[in-house]
Amino acid sequence: MATEKMSLLKAINASLRTALENDPKVLIMGEDVGKLGGVFRVTDGLQKDFGEERVIDTPLAESGIVGTAIGLALRGYRPVVEIQFDGFVFPAYDQIVTQLAKMHARSLGKVKLPVVIRIPYGGGIGAVEHHSESPEALFAHVAGLKCVSPSNASDAYWMMQQAIASDDPVIYFEPKRRYHDKSELDTAAIPGPLHTARVTRPGTDLTLAAYGPMVKVCLDAAAAAAEEGKSIEVVDLRSMSPIDFDTLQTSVEKTGRLVVVHEAPVFLGTGSEIAARITERCFYHLEAPVLRVGGFHAPYPPSRLEDEYLPDLDRVLDAVDRALAY
């Protein structure tokens, strides 16, 4: 496959297909991943082509899904698990935190658990309760897990390849509101390391850092700010555990100002760690405190309110203005 314009969703589908083709140990598991192809159709066509033994419709029990995926990994398989929506990962939280994350350490490195957990996450699609959440901080805080989120088709494809290849458990957060956004995908390109950030738009006055669904909002904000003569650098973090602080530090040392944007609630969101650590690393470079734009300390609101709840162009620009005003 050469370069092709593809939706983020189709890129994940293509990446899963490639993985199933290349390694007989790769399995897809989850609720409705078979004939239906998942509620979003991310696994569309895979069961038809790879059979029920490789693409497995599971009983409706998330702890069971992750727990049996651990067992399959112990047997040498590489399960890619789908959690149907962000809000439904919690029944599996115990298996993820106490078993999946810790078994490698528990065995002093003898056991490896190459399990990928796919979680369509975030809001903006007008859904009912539990279908729009951003729980990434609840996983990034837990040692033994790695957490990533692509913002475009090319990353979606390659980061999935790398997540499946990883011998560590990876939580792969899929920005569901960007599923149908198209961008260039070159399946022949050699990607950079999985856990590095990327400067997506260079700038000199302020750094905007985001991942997944908020990268587009930040790029839009940077474009709008450019019209006002402000030069904003946008960093797509791509990984929430580990976070590539080196790339971020380089950027902030240049711009002197940082605003972090995510959909998850601000309080103890990933932005808090970024603010704390970048402040430590760049204390003498920062001309303003690191500001954060994110969700409020409230359950994700009913969908008619989500436009108010989610960080948007205006809220990002407001933070940019406040940071620049220091």
Added chain:
Amino acid sequence: MATEKMSLLKAINASLRTALENDPKVLIMGEDVGKLGGVFRVTDGLQKDFGEERVIDTPLAESGIVGTAIGLALRGYRPVVEIQFDGFVFPAYDQIVTQLAKMHARSLGKVKLPVVIRIPYGGGIGAVEHHSESPEALFAHVAGLKCVSPSNASDAYWMMQQAIASDDPVIYFEPKRRYHDKSELDTAAIPGPLHTARVTRPGTDLTLAAYGPMVKVCLDAAAAAAEEGKSIEVVDLRSMSPIDFDTLQTSVEKTGRLVVVHEAPVFLGTGSEIAARITERCFYHLEAPVLRVGGFHAPYPPSRLEDEYLPDLDRVLDAVDRALAY
């Protein structure tokens, strides 16, 4: 009861007893809370005096415990639930995060869930895996929950009274390594609000902030630093959700330096939020970045390593020195 010297554990026991006496709707639930009085004996004697209908030994299933506690609260009861150890709260995480935390909002305020979840937490007691963790950030990030942790007998007593009286769910983190530390308890004193911090030792050069088990370490560090002529202010945060930033801000505006100490891993621990927000509030007052001392990004280690893993006097003083060196 007048003022009395009492262990933190006995103070919780006394507080539960008072609650059971004062309100027939208060229930104690958990594994082994009955005849055994819990593995730590926090509920010692309560089933004997209040009966099996009020002090309830439950099946071995944490989701079931919290889920039925929610049902009991809906029926008008005020359950106080014991989770046997920090590492065993995760099977209940789904019920806590998706139900307990959100039902008040879901009902637009019509439903109230006065459930207290007691979690003996933290390390330092030489225990096996899952018995020494500090998961508080995983709860504090979740809107709808309140999180507190006492550091002494008097707070243990009064904060439990207030947690039970609260119409919101409260996660009450008990510093198990301090269970047998004795201090003054005045059950006639009128306590301040539950979610306020307290300046435990005044100082002028630097602020040390902590809660639960680390307050003692910070007080010891402040005493040691005093011998070197450094004046350290110690703030006992007492509440991790909400955090009393006003008290902290006042302190930092005076001292210009802040070190936050907790046992939980630093990465996305409560210290990250405190560093981010205090930096925002006190940008022009801070003479050094907010430094954090806490656990490492690793599963809690086997007990023969825990002294290395846990923040201690030396590590706190090291951070103090580094902050003062700016």
Added chain:
Amino acid sequence: MTVDSTAARKPRRSSSKRSSAKQGPAEPQLVQLLTPEGKRVEHPDYSIDLTPEELRGLYRDMVLTRRFDAEATTLQRQGELGLWASLLGQEAAQIGSGRALRDDDYVFPTYREHGVAWCRDVDPTNLLGMFRGVNNGGWDPNTNNFHLYTIVIGSQALHATGYAMGVAKDGADSAVIAYFGDGASSQGDVAEAFTFSAVYNAPVVFFCQNNQWAISEPTEKQTRVPLYQRAQGYGFPGVRVDGNDVLACLAVTRAALDRARTGQGPMLIEAFTYRMGAHTTSDDPTRYRRDEEREMWEAKDPILRLRTYLTDEGMADEAFFAGLEEESDALAKRVRDVVRAMPDPDHMAMFEHTYADGHALVDEERAAYAEYQASFVTAEEGN
């Protein structure tokens, strides 16, 4: 190591070929009191004796519920609702069980119990707020003893059990009923609810609507034996009832509630029914199931069979059916009107009701947001 390697082994069967491993009779007996053809039959354990008026009442409940449900589907298509989860085909299971309840009983529904809500006198328009996206439920459960819809599969089974434990503590003789689906039966929470309710002998009835599907997954993906049998191993009875027979659902649920009330503990009812429509308006069942299945179940329609019975027995005339038609139209119109007029919540509502007793962070965020909002007004005024 004791290894018996000499014994001949049957060939290893792959895990996908497991149908022959099924245990018990292939098709267990259903409790049925009204056949799909509209004939009354008797059952040795469950009987019922209703007046013509009561029978017409059940018929009316089902018709109005179906009409409300259809109207909601239409409203979704018109963009007035974001989503709708239709109960089409499950009217008998819901009305039958719902009408077995006393006022003081308490209901814990999933997200599809519109018919039960109807029996509880919950205004149907109340159910639409969460599907429109103006709230996440929002009614007061204590007004009608009907809890909020629960979306996280299986959670409510534990809430029901805890509530029932409370009922028992109070010495009341109310009962509690928890609804869930065939898919939900796989969730650990449902199993834990079985354990807790059995151990505490809680007065709770577990009402599982086995509508054969959990989104795209047939029941075989959740169990290899009939679901009602699950109860036995937890120490309480389970029974399978014809979920399209409103009389049987009423009789069996009434008996189960009576057991609960009289201290005999929990019971599991599996109402064997069929999800005639899509899982929700977002779903496309053509991807995973064949039309013939649906057609087969159409012949078992719960409403049609009661209509036949009422007509055959001369218990309802054309005037009754015509009047009901009118009432249905009126209900649909009212629902339509109310929904269309449903206002969006105020922006600041985001900051309400996270806590009952307040929270400093919420106050801080509310104030900051209000200031931010005000900055636009000022900017606009400034222009």
Added chain:
Amino acid sequence: MTVDSTAARKPRRSSSKRSSAKQGPAEPQLVQLLTPEGKRVEHPDYSIDLTPEELRGLYRDMVLTRRFDAEATTLQRQGELGLWASLLGQEAAQIGSGRALRDDDYVFPTYREHGVAWCRDVDPTNLLGMFRGVNNGGWDPNTNNFHLYTIVIGSQALHATGYAMGVAKDGADSAVIAYFGDGASSQGDVAEAFTFSAVYNAPVVFFCQNNQWAISEPTEKQTRVPLYQRAQGYGFPGVRVDGNDVLACLAVTRAALDRARTGQGPMLIEAFTYRMGAHTTSDDPTRYRRDEEREMWEAKDPILRLRTYLTDEGMADEAFFAGLEEESDALAKRVRDVVRAMPDPDHMAMFEHTYADGHALVDEERAAYAEYQASFVTAEEGN
């Protein structure tokens, strides 16, 4: 609302008085092949025919396991271990089931399966690391097909099920066995393991050691019917075996493993036994149970009955028993010596093995900690 308020109601019973609600026979049949008095008996479904050598082997396994266990308890009292979970009384359940396994079978234990570990040739001293606090397990599960001890109750039932699904996918005829306790039967994870294993027909045996207690809670706090019955409602067989009868445990487990190997899916074995000691060395059973219970179970001791049988049948002589005594002493001494010599892990070990592929944050923290440590050395050197 259909309210049948005229019917007479039995008085509401409080939830603590529920014993009469128990169902099924009060005392179900145990599979037993060797009575507490040391007499061989036959069972219609399970038989076994062992050579005297094999019987002596089982006896030796139990004696050595008990001796190892006692030594570990002593080592805990001496401060060499932080904690010990004794298997005293459960030797037959563990050795019987453990000896039914083939090398290629896979075991998922809890934290008390020292006897099973013994059957898997796991060096007993390997088990002590986590109780001493020098690691959290640390052996390589694939060396002996014996997974790490799992402390979070019930979790391993799902790992076993997943592993068994993998075995089936591989077309292998190995089987998997998951151990758990009576308390664990209440965890949702165990129920989900039942569901998954049944649906996928996974070759897994669930071996529940019902030792009557979950710390201080008797089995009545977990279930009101015998635990082996739990399996039925999930579509696979359950059987209760005399957990103090090593022959019965071997026979039943072998049969269950054979079923699994030959594609007949999961099975539940409830080994009815007794925890003779405290839950762990931290526990004080005098707070919650009476001595008489323990005394009653002493008469059913698993080792004694096999000794009687061996002696009565002339299959073992004094030399055998004396030799075993010596072997026991040697084992105990070796365990003692190894444990006492077990070094504490290096400080920097904290930073190893969190990830297989590395993690930037771990690298950063490792470096910072090394620097911090070095500052002491420098300071000391400076003095």
